Ligand SMILES: O=c1ccn([C@@H]2O[C@H](COP(=O)(O)OP(=O)(O)O[C@H]3O[C@H](CO)[C@@H](O)[C@H](O)[C@H]3O)[C@@H](O)[C@H]2O)c(=O)[nH]1
C-alpha cells in the first residue's frame with residue numbers, strides 16, 4: 001500500500017495498483033464538528049419544547065405543541081441517522097488498463113441477469129437493447145452468459161430475444177472492430193455516429209429488427225408470418241397450451257445462443273444467451289423480483305455457474321464496455337476486502353430533463369450516501385448495476401450454507417454443454433415453483449424475501465453476515481436507466497419502496513436492533529435511515545397543516561422574532577438545508593436540481609411516504625395490497641414533451657394528489673390571510689413570522705401545483721375533481737380548527 005497526502009486529501013494506492021481510494025481529512029473533521037454543534041442545537045430545541053409544554057394553558061394548545069414535538073423528534077432522528085453517511089466518506093478510482101497484464105484466461109466467468117416482467121410496461125425492444133449492450137462487453141466472450149428472466153411469461157419477449165440473437169451476430173463484431181463505446185444499439189443510433197456504408201448497413205438491420213419486434217408487440221402475439229422454422233414454432237407453442245397465463249405456466253428455458261457453438265459473422269465466438277420464464281402457479285408465492293433472481297441464480301448455477309454475477313433491471317443498459325473490468329479491479333484484489341460480496345455502480349439515468357423536476361437523479365440515495373457508506377462497510381445494494389461474488393449468496397464468509405444439490409455449489413465445475421439433456425432437465429427442475437418449498441432460499445440463501453425492496457434488504461442482510469461491498473463510480477456512467485416521467489409514476493414507485501422499507505424497519509431484522517448488533521452503530525444507522533424514510537411523512541404532513549391552520553386563526557405557536565429562541569430556529573433551518581445543499585452541490589449538482597430535489601422530498605412526504613405507511617399498516621392488518629407494481633417504461637409522446645419542457649404531469653385522479661392539492665391550497669390561503677391581517681394591523685409579524693415563513697416556503701414550492709390547478713388546459717393538468725375535493729377538504733379543516741381554537 002502506498003499513500004500520498006496533499007493538503008486536502010490523502011490518496012492510498014492499493015497493492016498491484018488496480019485501484020486507489022481517497023479520504024479528505026479536513027472534510028471529515030468539519031462534518032463531525034458540525035454534527036456536534038447541531039446536536040447541541042437540537043437538545044436546546046427539546047428543552048424549549050418541554051418548557052412550552054409545561055406552560056401550556058389549554059388542552060388544545062398542549063395537543064398542538066405535542067404534535068410539533070413529535071414532528072421534531074422524528075426530524076431529529078432522521079437527521080441523526082443521516083450523519084452516519086457523513087462520518088467517513090471515501091471515494092475510489094480503479095485502473096482497468098492495468099488488467100492487461102492478466103491473460104484473458106485468468107478472467108473469471110460472468111453471468112449477467114436481466115429481469116423483465118411485462119411486455120407492455122417494459123417494451124421488449126428496450127430489454128433487448130439492454131441485453132445487446134452487455135453481450136457486447138469488452139470481456140472474453142466465451143466467459144460471458146446473459147440470462148433473461150421473463151416474469152411476464154410472454155412469447156413477445158421471447159420473440160424479441162430470438163431477433164436479438166440474430167442481430168447480435170452482426171452487432172458484436174461491429175462494436176468490437178470499430179471500438180464503439182456506445183454498445184446499446186438504440187443509444188448508439190440516437191447519438192451522433194459517423195455515417196458510412198457500414199454504419200448504414202447495420203442501422204438498417206437494427207431498424208428491421210425494431211419494426212419486427214414492435215409489430216409483434218402491437219399484434220399481441222407471434223403470428224405465422226413471423227415464425228421462421230420448426231424449432232421456433234416449437235418454442236412458441238409452449239405459450240399456446242390451454243390455461244397458459246403469466247401467473248400460471250410451466251418453466252420455459254430457451255438457449256438462444258451457445259458460446260463455443262454459435263459464431264458471429266467474422267467467425268468469432270458469441271456469449272451464451274438464455275431465456276428463462278420460471279414456472280408460476282397460483283398456489284405458490286413467487287416473491288416478485290427476488291424470486292426471479294433466485295431462479296436465475298439456480299438456473300445459471302446449473303448451466304454456467306460463473307463466480308461473478310451482474311444483476312440488471314431491464315432498462316439499465318451498459319454505457320461503458322469496460323465496466324466488468326472495473327469491477328474486477330476490486331474482486332481480483334484479495335487484500336483490501338477479503339469478504340467483498342459486491343461492487344455497486346450508481347444508478348444513473350438518461351433522458352432527465354434539465355432541472356430534473358422530479359428529483360429522479362436521487363443523488364443522495366445513489367451517489368452521496370453510498371460514498372459515505374463506502375468508508376464503513378460499503379454501500380447498500382440498489383437492485384441493478386451490481387456485480388456479486390456468487391459465493392455471497394451461500395452463507396456468511398466463514399460458514400458455507402449448502403444448497404440442496406451439489407450442482408448448485410458455487411464452486412461446482414460445469415462440464416457439460418448448456419444444451420445437454422441432463423443440464424436442461426436440471427435447469428427446469430430448479431426453476432419450478434415448488435423447488436424452494438422448505439428450503440433456505442430467500443431466508444439464508446440467495447436474494448432475501450420479506451420486503452418489496454428486495455435489493456435494500458438483501459444487501460443489508462449480506463452486510464449483517466459480515467460481507468463487505470465497494471462503491472464504484474467512474475466518471476463515465478457505467479449504466480443508464482429510464483426514469484418515470486409522470487408525477488404519479490414517481491410517487492407510486494416511492495410508495496412501493498416505502499412499504500418495503502417499513503417491512504424491514506419493523507421486522508425482527510430491524511437495523512435498530514439486529515443491525516446494530518451485527519454491523520455496529522454507525523453502519524446500522526445508515527440502513528436505519530432508509531428503513532424509516534416513510535416516517536418522514538409524519539413531520540412533513542404535520543408541518544404542512546398545523547402551522548398554517550393555526551396561522552389562519554391567528555394563533556402563534558413558535559417563538560417571536562424578538563425572542564432569543566428565534567435564532568435557534570433560524571440556525572436549525574439554515575443548518576439542515578445548508579448542509580443538504582452543500583452535499584448536493586459538491587456532487588456535481590446545480591441549484592435548480594437541488595431546489596427540485598428538496599421539493600420532491602416534501603411531495604414524497606405527503607404522498608409516497610404517507611400512503612406507503614398506510615399501506616404497510618393495512619397490509620399488516622391482513623388487508624389486500626398491491627404487491628410489486630411495476631414502474632412503466634413506456635413514453636407517451638405528449639407526456640414526454642411536457643416532461644422535457646419541465647412541466648409537472650398530474651393527469652390522474654389519485655388520493656395522493658388530493659393530499660398534495662389540499663396542502664397547497666391551505667398554505668396559500670393561510671399565507672395570504674396572515675399577510676392581509678398584518679397589513680390591516682390585526683396581527684403582528686413578530687409573533688407569526690415563523691408560521692408565515694413556513695407557509696410562504698411551501699407556497700413557493702407549490703407553484704407548479706397552482707399552475708396545474710388553474711392555468712393549464714393540457715392532459716397533464718390537475719384533474720378538476722381533485723381540485724374540487726381538495727377545496728372542500730380545506731373548508732372542513734378550516735371550520736374544524738376555527739372551532740377547536742376558538743378559546744385559545
Ligand atoms: O415480479 C417482478 C417485478 C419486477 N421485476 C423486475 O424488477 C425490475 C425493477 O422494477 P421497476 O418497476 O423498474 O422498479 P423500480 O422501482 O424502478 O426499481 C428499483 O426498486 C426495486 C425495488 O423495489 C429494485 O428491484 C430495482 O432494482 C430498483 O431499480 C424490473 O426490471 C422488473 O422487470 C421482476 O422481474 N419481477
Ligand SMILES: [Mn+2]
Pocket residue numbers: 313315631
Ligand atoms: Mn426501474
